[in-house]
Amino acid sequence: MNSDYRDSIVARLKAERSAMATRVLAQPLPLNTAIKIAPKVAMTLIDVPAQGTEPATQARLFAQCDTLALSMDYRDTRDWTYTSALADQTPAARNAAEQLCQAAKGGEWRQLAADGADWLLVNPDSLTTIEGRQWAWVGIDYERSRQSEDDTFVFDRQFERVEIDCAARQINSRLSLRGATDTLIKPPAQPFASLLSADQRNHLIGALCTSSADLAKLPTVLMRKKLPPNLATPQVPDALLTQVRSLPHGTPANSLSHLQLAYSAHSPLVPGAQINDNPLDVYLQTGPAPGLWRMQTVGALSSEGVSIRWRGLIDLATINRIGRNGKMEQRPSPESIHLAGDWKTVPAGSTLSYSKVSKSSEGKEFTQNIECKVGPSFPAAQQLASLKGEARLVSCAQLEGLKSKSTHVFLEDYDLFVQTLDSSALIVQSSTLKAAE
Structure with a gap:
């Protein structure tokens, strides 16, 4: 140019x-x-x-x-x-x-009430009387971020300018804005809809039609860490789910709901391209069958996605954002899983293997064979002080096709494999456990 x-x-x-x-x-x-x-x-x-x-x-x-x-x-x-x-x-x-x-004007947002884990907010300084009606800025602070109706952005707060007829006990939202952390989202051509529930509306009428001095006594709103939006759960094909139900799994003595890791990555092909110690959060729930975990990942290169994994190790179904439109789409699942070795107890010093049979987009069947070597046992608290029971490092390698290696920490008390390294000729990704809940 x-x-x-x-x-x-x-x-x-x-x-x-x-x-x-x-x-x-x-x-x-x-x-x-x-x-x-x-x-x-x-x-x-x-x-x-x-x-x-x-x-x-x-x-x-x-x-x-x-x-x-x-x-x-x-x-x-x-x-x-x-x-x-x-x-x-x-x-x-x-x-x-x-x-x-x-x-x-100025003023701080105040917490009027809690609707479960979500907070109902009001800005007392915004309260004005116009032609006999009360006007105020109110809001909802969500514990869990939410997807927009068109699935193109995430928000965790909604602010609404409301008009209240105290005599008729009616409330109307005249303008709605949405925010994410400290960012105000640009409004669409069609205005955002009100998200105030009937109970929240009644609570606001009761509070805003009485003395404004009482509003100033409400607790100020603190910033809090938000849970990720509850994304759709990918569906494991019925035939695969039936087969996986028969696979061995351990008996967990404890459970986990959240892992926080520090994520780093670099490319051997592009020496200057690297990411260091970015936060990576993994939210865990029990899956659709014993031994399965629902794992929702947020951050780093993983962006937003949900997968169903056998014991956290083998991906059975994944849904994530694909393409520029940011829509959530499910990737193809394997046709079947085959195991060799004592996967029930994952004994120290053993060699285990598994294979995934899949189909290409052209319908051609192919198999991925992965061999894993299990290291000695050590206290899981050596990885992270809050973890209980024994742990073992499990090193796996895929030897054909795009050769790759991975390392996992097997947490025996949780019957969960946590990946800490994924390496191929294209990219090397590593993660370090920082917190577990």
């Missing part, structure tokens, strides 16, 4: 943003729906009507309340633009920022 062409593109984008800023600032500011999204940052969502050949759209204005600088993003023909400061901080822009900060 030559410099003249690049400069012309920059100039065109600058002109487009300047024209949009003029359109946005010409609109009445919807101050009643302004919200503080950070201690010194206020935001409002503006509907921008069509003008000439330009279609109707939406924009978000962000005011930096200590400097009164104004930033903006908007929905163009493709998606939302990136957020950037207005090039010209005109008196009109500073006035809009000042109005926005005054309307959003």
